[in-house]
Each structure stands twice: as structure tokens, then as C-alpha cells.
Amino acid sequence: MENIFKFITISLLLIITSNSFADSLILSAKLKIEYQTPQSIAHGTDNLIVKYKDWSFMHVLVDPKELYQQIDLTGLEKDYIRAIFDVQARSKLPKWLAITAEEQADVFGVTPQSTHGFMLDKAEVLAVYDAKDKKGQIFILEELAVHQIYINGEIQHYHKVTHSIKER
Amino acid sequence: MDMHERQDLNDFLVTLYGSRASKWPMNEQIFNLTYRLVAESGLCSGMMDFVPRPMPPGASPMRYLAKELRGIFLRTIRQNKRQYISCIKAVALKMKNDFDLAAQGY
Numbered sequence: 326m327e328n329i330f331k332f333i334t335i336s337l338l339l340i341i342t343s344n345s346f347a348d349s350l351i352l353s354a355k356l357k358i359e360y361q362t363p364q365s366i367a368h369g370t371d372n373l374i375v376k377y378k379d380w381s382f383m384h385v386l387v388d389p390k391e392l393y394q395q396i397d398l399t400g401l402e403k404d405y406i407r408a409i410f411d412v413q414a415r416s417k418l419p420k421w422l423a424i425t426a427e428e429q430a431d432v433f434g435v436t437p438q439s440t441h442g443f444m445l446d447k448a449e450v451l452a453v454y455d456a457k458d459k460k461g462q463i464f465i466l467e468e469l470a471v472h473q474i475y476i477n478g479e480i481q482h483y484h485k486v487t488h489s490i491k492e493r
Numbered sequence: 494m495d496m497h498e499r500q501d502l503n504d505f506l507v508t509l510y511g512s513r514a515s516k517w518p519m520n521e522q523i524f525n526l527t528y529r530l531v532a533e534s535g536l537c538s539g540m541m542d543f544v545p546r547p548m549p550p551g552a553s554p555m556r557y558l559a560k561e562l563r564g565i566f567l568r569t570i571r572q573n574k575r576q577y578i579s580c581i582k583a584v585a586l587k588m589k590n591d592f593d594l595a596a597q598g599y
Binding site for chain 2: 381391
């Protein structure tokens with residue numbers, strides 16, 4: 326009987342600790358994402374997909390030539406991404422690009438209520454969650470790189486990922 | 494999908510997403526995502542002509558569309574890909590990870 330009790334206790338501890346174990350995904354020399362152990366991790370052409378039972382997130386480094394196939398945003402990528410989230414920033418862009426940013430903002434569901442932003446040292450984090458589609462987008466603007474993180478799932482997972490972006 | 498339909502779908506997606514799309518499997522899941530992309534963009538009137546409505550909730554467009562209509566849809570988006578890309582690029586960016594997930598078999 327005592328052995329059975331020990332076995333159950335150890336099993337429960339193992340389950341609890343394995344579920345709360347946090348791994349680190351290194352984004353850059355200064356940033357990382359802490360995430361709970363997923364069901365699986367897949368490496369695509371230029372992305373990393375972290376998959377859980379009922380949600381996932383995907384990290385990709387933004388290539389300014391690839392964001393849209395017909396627009397090369399090289400040198401303008403940070404201004405453009407800020408313009409998706411901020412009307413003031415949009416007004417500084419050429420009109421045709423401001424229209425594109427506005428259209429993207431509409432599609433992402435950007436509103437004052439659905440977005441938030443913060444700084445992590447010198448990195449700027451801009452995020453939006455579309456409750457209708459249950460999709461989140463997080464952009465991290467660093468000096469040398471721009472990261473995009475897609476979240477497919479409920480809002481609590483979006484918040485979880487957003488708050489797990491940390492300085493190393 | 495037959496070989497021609499797969500080629501039409503591949504041509505369209507490569508124009509939209511670049512060479513990464515050439516590595517995606519041209520299967521039912523990718524077709525359904527493409528159909529949803531077109532339906533959700535709602536901006537290209539020429540494309541919307543080929544989106545029959547209403548479709549039962551949760552139905553697979555691949556199975557719901559008659560083969561002939563599916564062929565016309567795919568030929569149309571391939572032949573007009575340059576023109577259509579500009580009006581679906583915002584939805585395409587939002588849905589990019591759906592295609593990546595599907596390509597990985599999720």
C-alpha cells in the first residue's frame with residue numbers, strides 16, 4: 326500500500342513538473358522567449374513552429390523583401406510595421422504605403438483595445454490580437470532584426486507568449 | 494486535384510508567397526486555405542465571382558465545389574495572379590502561418 330502511495334505521488338510530481346517546465350527560444354543576443362514544453366516543434370523553410378494540443382505559435386525573422394512579394398520594404402520595414410499600429414506613424418509614409426499599412430491594420434484587427442506595445446531595453450514590441458479569428462501577431466523591432474510571432478489560439482495563449490518575451 | 498489543378502494552385506501561391514510556397518504540398522488543406530484567403534479578402538470582385546455562397550459551415554471547399562468550378566477557380570486565380578495579389582496581400586500576410594502549419598502537416 327505504501328509503495329502504491331509513493332508511486333502515485335512521484336507520478337503526480339513528474340506530471341506537474343513536466344507541464345510547468347519552461348524552455349527558452351533564443352531570439353537574438355539580447356532576447357528570448359520562455360515557453361512551456363510543447364507537443365512538438367517543427368522547423369519550416371524560414372520559421373519555427375511550436376505546437377501545443379489546441380494552440381501554436383510560430384516565429385519568423387521578417388525579410389523586408391518577403392513581407393509582400395511586390396513591395397520591397399528594405400530600410401523601411403520598422404517604419405512600416407509601426408505604421409500598421411500607429412496612425413501618426415502612418416502619416417509619415419508615402420501615401421500608397423500608408424494605404425497598405427491601413428489595410429493591413431484592418432485585416433489584423435488593430436484597434437486601441439486590441440493592441441499593446443512595450444519596450445524591452447532597446448527592442449520595441451508591438452502586438453495585436455484578433456478575437457474574431459483567434460489570431461495574434463507580435464512584432465519585435467530590434468536594432469538588427471525584426472521578428473514576427475504568429476499565435477493561433479485563445480487570447481490567454483497570446484498573453485502568455487507576449488509576456489514570455491524577455492531579456493536574456 | 495489533378496496535375497493541372499495542382500500546377501495552377503502552385504503558380505498562384507508562389508506568386509503570392511514566393512519560392513517558399515514551391516515546397517508546400519498542393520493538397521486539399523492548402524486548396525481550402527487558398528479558397529478561404531480569396532473569400533476573406535473580399536476585395537477582388539473578379540475573384541469573388543468564383544466563390545459560391547452560401548457554403549455550409551465547416552464544409553471543405555475542395556469537396557463542396559464541383560470539379561469544373563474548382564478548375565475554373567484555380568485557372569482564374571493563376572491567370573490573374575499579378576492583378577489579384579495587390580488586393581489580397583494583407584489577408585495573405587495574416588494567413589501565412591496557416592499555410593506554414595498546413596505544409597508541416599498540422
